[in-house]
Amino acid sequence: MKRKALILLSGGVDSFVSADFMRKQNRDISCLFVDYGQPSAGQERKAANDVSAFLGVTLHKVNVAGIAIPNQGEIPARNMALISIACMYSMAAYHEIVMGIHGGVSYYDCSEDFFIKIRSLIMEISLGKTSFVAPLLKWDKSEIFNYCIHQNIPIELTYSCEIGADVPCGKCLSCKDRGMLGEGGKA
Numbered sequence: 001m002k003r004k005a006l007i008l009l010s011g012g013v014d015s016f017v018s019a020d021f022m023r024k025q026n027r028d029i030s031c032l033f034v035d036y037g038q039p040s041a042g043q044e045r046k047a048a049n050d051v052s053a054f055l056g057v058t059l060h061k062v063n064v065a066g067i068a069i070p071n072q073g074e075i076p077a078r079n080m081a082l083i084s085i086a087c088m089y090s091m092a093a094y095h096e097i098v099m100g101i102h103g104g105v106s107y108y109d110c111s112e113d114f115f116i117k118i119r120s121l122i123m124e125i126s127l128g129k130t131s132f133v134a135p136l137l138k139w140d141k142s143e144i145f146n147y148c149i150h151q152n153i154p155i156e157l158t159y160s161c162e163i164g165a166d167v168p169c170g171k172c173l174s175c176k177d178r179g180m181l182g183e184g185g186k187a
Contacts, residue, residue, distance in 0.1 A: 011047025014100030104140030
């Protein structure tokens with residue numbers, strides 16, 4: 001029996017790679033997109049739809065209202081909130097909750113310490129039935145992009161601009177990361 005994994009899918013490169021990676025690890029994957037009022041929600045939702053269609057997997061969607069979100073930059077506790085929503089949404093149905101957090105950034109909620117603590121909490125809350133997985137935890141952006149190239153990941157399906165513009169701004173941290181590929185937010 002395949003292990004069932006729920007991928008937190010933002011529509012960006014990191015979550016797409018995480019979903020592809022877990023699928024290639026023989027997981028039965030489904031994806032979850034969370035609209036928490038982020039400025040880029042509309043563009044991210046479209047990208048998440050495109051990515052899940054490409055992967056041939058189900059995309060679940062959750063809307064959260066009433067949170068004040070900055071226009072760009074770090075959103076404190078964002079990853080913890082997304083993981084909590086994923087746990088509440090479907091913990092009993094999945095063996096693993098998967099997130100595309102990765103190395104090479106200074107955000108605490110992308111650190112190994114954060115991962116270890118959240119993984120432990122999820123294991124306790126689920127009585128050992130659900131685990132937290134971050135397959136890219138020790139990868140930096142160049143390793144993620146290399147994976148995309150070697151695995152023929154169509155990154156043009158993804159969206160990465162924090163302000164949510166139709167034409168990516170090219171200035172936010174997410175666009176600058178995409179700049180490593182010689183492009184802006186969306187290919």
